Amino acid sequence: xxxxxxxxxxxxxxxxxxxxxxxxxxxxxxxxxxxxxxxxxxxxxxxxxxxxxxxxxxxxxxxxxxxxxxxxxxxxxxxxxxxxxxxxxxxxxxxxxxxxxxxxxxxxxxxxxxxxxxxxxxxxxxxxxxxxxxxxxxxxxxxxxxxxxxxxxxxxxxxxxxxxxxxxxxxxxxxxxxxxxxxxxxxxxxxxxxxxxxxxxxxxxxxxxxxxxxxxxxxxxxxxxxxxxxxxxxxxxxxxxxxxxxxxxxxxxxxxxxxxxxxxxxxxxxxxxxxxxxxxxxxxxxxxxxxxxxxxxxxxxxxxxxxxxxxxxxxxxxxxxxxxxxxxxxxxxxxxxxxxxxxxxxxxxxxxxxxxxxxxxxxxxxxxxxxxxxxxxxxxxxxxxxxxxxxxxxxxxxxxxxxxxxxxxxxxxxxxxxxxxxxxxxxx
Amino acid sequence: xxxxxxxxxxxxxxxxxxxxxxxxxxxxxxxxxxxxxxxxxxxxxxxxxxxxxxxxxxxxxxxxxxxxxxxxxxxxxxxxxxxxxxxxxxxxxxxxxxxxxxxxxxxxxxxxxxxxxxxxxxxxxxxxxxxxxxxxxxxxxxxxxxxxxxxxxxxxxxxxxxxxxxxxxxxxxxxxxxxxxxxxxxxxxxxxxxxxxxxxxxxxxxxxxxxxxxxxxxxxxxxxxxxxxxxxxxxxxxxxxxxxxxxxxxxxxxxxxxxxxxxxxxxxxxxxxxxxxxxxxxxxxxxxxxxxxxxxxxxxxxxxxxxxxxxxxxxxxxxxxxxxxxxxxxxxxxxxxxxxxxxxxxxxxxxxxxxxxxxxxxxxxxxxxxxxxxxxxxxxxxxxxxxxxxxxxxxxxxxxxxxxxxxxxxxxxxxxxxxxxxxxxxxxxxxxxxxxxxxxxxxxxxxxxxxxxxxxxxxxx
Numbered sequence: 001x002x003x004x005x006x007x008x009x010x011x012x013x014x015x016x017x018x019x020x021x022x023x024x025x026x027x028x029x030x031x032x033x034x035x036x037x038x039x040x041x042x043x044x045x046x047x048x049x050x051x052x053x054x055x056x057x058x059x060x061x062x063x064x065x066x067x068x069x070x071x072x073x074x075x076x077x078x079x080x081x082x083x084x085x086x087x088x089x090x091x092x093x094x095x096x097x098x099x100x101x102x103x104x105x106x107x108x109x110x111x112x113x114x115x116x117x118x119x120x121x122x123x124x125x126x127x128x129x130x131x132x133x134x135x136x137x138x139x140x141x142x143x144x145x146x147x148x149x150x151x152x153x154x155x156x157x158x159x160x161x162x163x164x165x166x167x168x169x170x171x172x173x174x175x176x177x178x179x180x181x182x183x184x185x186x187x188x189x190x191x192x193x194x195x196x197x198x199x200x201x202x203x204x205x206x207x208x209x210x211x212x213x214x215x216x217x218x219x220x221x222x223x224x225x226x227x228x229x230x231x232x233x234x235x236x237x238x239x240x241x242x243x244x245x246x247x248x249x250x251x252x253x254x255x256x257x258x259x260x261x262x263x264x265x266x267x268x269x270x271x272x273x274x275x276x277x278x279x280x281x282x283x284x285x286x287x288x289x290x291x292x293x294x295x296x297x298x299x300x301x302x303x304x305x306x307x308x309x310x311x312x313x314x315x316x317x318x319x320x321x322x323x324x325x326x327x328x329x330x331x332x333x334x335x336x337x338x339x340x341x342x343x344x345x346x347x348x349x350x351x352x353x354x355x356x357x358x359x360x361x362x363x364x365x366x367x368x369x370x371x372x373x374x375x376x377x378x379x380x381x382x383x384x385x386x387x388x389x390x391x392x393x394x395x396x397x398x399x400x401x402x403x404x405x406x407x408x409x410x411x412x413x414x415x416x417x418x419x420x421x422x423x424x425x426x427x428x
Numbered sequence: 429x430x431x432x433x434x435x436x437x438x439x440x441x442x443x444x445x446x447x448x449x450x451x452x453x454x455x456x457x458x459x460x461x462x463x464x465x466x467x468x469x470x471x472x473x474x475x476x477x478x479x480x481x482x483x484x485x486x487x488x489x490x491x492x493x494x495x496x497x498x499x500x501x502x503x504x505x506x507x508x509x510x511x512x513x514x515x516x517x518x519x520x521x522x523x524x525x526x527x528x529x530x531x532x533x534x535x536x537x538x539x540x541x542x543x544x545x546x547x548x549x550x551x552x553x554x555x556x557x558x559x560x561x562x563x564x565x566x567x568x569x570x571x572x573x574x575x576x577x578x579x580x581x582x583x584x585x586x587x588x589x590x591x592x593x594x595x596x597x598x599x600x601x602x603x604x605x606x607x608x609x610x611x612x613x614x615x616x617x618x619x620x621x622x623x624x625x626x627x628x629x630x631x632x633x634x635x636x637x638x639x640x641x642x643x644x645x646x647x648x649x650x651x652x653x654x655x656x657x658x659x660x661x662x663x664x665x666x667x668x669x670x671x672x673x674x675x676x677x678x679x680x681x682x683x684x685x686x687x688x689x690x691x692x693x694x695x696x697x698x699x700x701x702x703x704x705x706x707x708x709x710x711x712x713x714x715x716x717x718x719x720x721x722x723x724x725x726x727x728x729x730x731x732x733x734x735x736x737x738x739x740x741x742x743x744x745x746x747x748x749x750x751x752x753x754x755x756x757x758x759x760x761x762x763x764x765x766x767x768x769x770x771x772x773x774x775x776x777x778x779x780x781x782x783x784x785x786x787x788x789x790x791x792x793x794x795x796x797x798x799x800x801x802x803x804x805x806x807x808x809x810x811x812x813x814x815x816x817x818x819x820x821x822x823x824x825x826x827x828x829x830x831x832x833x834x835x836x837x838x839x840x841x842x843x844x845x846x847x848x849x850x851x852x853x854x855x856x857x858x859x860x861x862x863x864x865x866x867x868x869x870x871x872x873x874x875x876x877x878x879x880x881x882x883x884x885x886x887x888x889x
Contacts, residue, residue, distance in 0.1 A: 014777075015777045015778060015781040016777075016778060017781065032791040032792050032794065033792075033794070035792045036792070037788075037789050037792040037793070039789055041469075044785055044788075044789055046792075060785060062778075062781070062782050062785065065492060068441055068442070068443055068492040069443045069469065069472070070443075071441070072441040072443060072444045077440065077441060077444065080441045080444075081439070081441070081493065084441075084492055084493055104464070105464075116793065117792075120793050120794040120795075121794060147462070147463060148462075148463050148464070150462040150463070150466075150468060150469055151462060151464070151466050151469065153469060154469045154470075154473065155469065155470065158786075158789065158860070158863060199463055202463060205524065206459075206468065206537070206538065207536055207537070207538075208524070208527065208533065208535065208536055208537040208540075209533070210528055210531075210533050269794075270791075270794070270796070273794060273795075273870050273873065273874055274794055274874070275874045276874070306874075308873065308874055308875060312873050312874070313804075313807065327803070327804070362809075362873070363798070363802045363803075363804055363807065363809075364797065364798050364802050364807045364808075364809030364810050364812075364813060365796055365797065365798060365809055365870075366796075366798050367791065367796040367798060368798070368800070
């Protein structure tokens, strides 16, 4: 599927790196959750996220020699030659425009990057109706895709992790096989499942992995055809105890007192790891009260459905009237993280309606919030991400959404975890 | 399938020429190919380039881009090897089968068997009826450590009480007769300057030729000088008051006299120069690469006794100079991109810019570690943040282990280019270690359980 030519600019940076940037692409997106990245031999590839069409990546190449193994496939020969020339500091040009010719591997690498993105930023939310993706299911498909894209890697970079992903998620192989066996033959999903299973088997064999789950996989694949089990809804295969939300409110925090103010804080996904907080925009709520002479702030944060019950020290950060941050430790109570803290009365005095800002973060993880001016843009970016995953889930729910060619080369094709989530979402 | 039309008479990427020739060989190569039919990356790296193309013999094929004549030559070389490659693929399948039957899971079969399979194919052609036996023998032979160079052998060797007593005496004597420690700050102050000069010739795009400072440092014994300065904790070597002279090579003020030791665990290894004889050799023996190049265990122990009393615990002066270069590089590492450190060289720009790229990847993967000390302190992530604020310690620790491994195998670093390959590789490894630890820490946090032991599990003896 040789794509039409796309113009790229190849340029050498001061530190010896060579950059490849598609011409006409908007300026690089700096928000962490709107970039899908892939670390390949000698370079980092980046795609903008709310767009899951094939698209050429930008590349930041720190080892042009190593990158030559894949440059010609991802961008075509012309770009490979331009990078080679630009890397020569003595005689090479500092920048050239050249036409790229994307191939199937271009799409494959974009899909792999998007999968890694989804594993970290998928905005699962109960109030928004966005189901979670089963991590082991996504992890296994990423292992398959990594093997599918093996030309990108040479064993010495961050994302060459097929074996590691298979070992980490091998407990999901059995349900995956049962799902495949239960699917009617010739459905799109059956072919997708089989292809992923074959890639995992091949990757494991090539890397010398072994174990009961992998032997079972091998046996199943050589027993012809997926028919061999009862039809099985993926929902019943990847069930987790205690997943469903008990929407009962937690302990009544705010008993008594006089209400001073209440509102919603900022839910900045970048300030805590995935799987802790529901991704909804208004997941963070606060209430300020007066109890006699005392002043108190109470914070309630909707928990992610898989949030850990113990061990994590999530905190809310409270700013009153633009002052220094006060931290409120949060504890998990059913489907909420809750906490409260006394504030010095003078903080709330003197202003009829105090300006209170509340954020939620994991200490030690938090890279510090973005600049305040950035808030609206970041909110819009989160909304764009939600729109993207809603669109993908709708596609995933429709079996006849068949696409030409291999699903592994098409970023917009649903991941198995999306298919499973889309047909499971009656819980939501 | 890439379909690229290119006018004839132009140079082509070597990787493309290999890919085309490979696909032209037809079926039978699946065990050596990726899912799309291209050769596996390791097939190219371990078979096609070193055993068929052999750029060392044919320098005209060593380039990333080939003129039409060279491309045709490479294409011919691959095509002429078709039968041998098919046989290699069949041997590989047999060896994997034998490995599975024997229940062996350690190591990557491509790394372990590719070259052997090519040799078997060269010697025997395609596997014959009795090839199962041969395959089994080869797999067992590869799994057996050559000449008993194992941690167990080391343990047995050092279990003998009389021998331990003698070794302890040797260490005491060796330590007492070390070259004198030096606290001459004036001469050590020049070390960093020389190192900076060498580092400025590293990592810059283009060949690092004309690097007299490296050779001069080796000839002048600057590595030994630094080792002796370490024994006296001579200050001011790195030109920064906040850095200890030893850069974490010892956990004490000065390195202690090495002990014999009787056990080790990768999880609790002390700083390099605080390690026992046993711990130093344990690390060498349990890393699988190059084991067949090692001396026998008694020889290893005998030489380590003297080595551990030498400056920096290394015999070879070029390796000691690499420690000085590494120290100077480590003193300017800036993984957080604060830009605050002084005296950056070309090598620093390369390493730090890669490190900041890594930080950007980690942010995009939602794997951040806050660089700022947390007001409430504590926690697994805080320990990782601490490492980011003192990156030199992890760097020097890894560098020393790598150089020590070379010293044991008698593999000096003859020139600046080879030294830079090691220095740069260590920087990469330190980054990868960091990422693996962040991943493991976040997994622990989000499951509320103990960290899963990954591929790089703890090993003990």
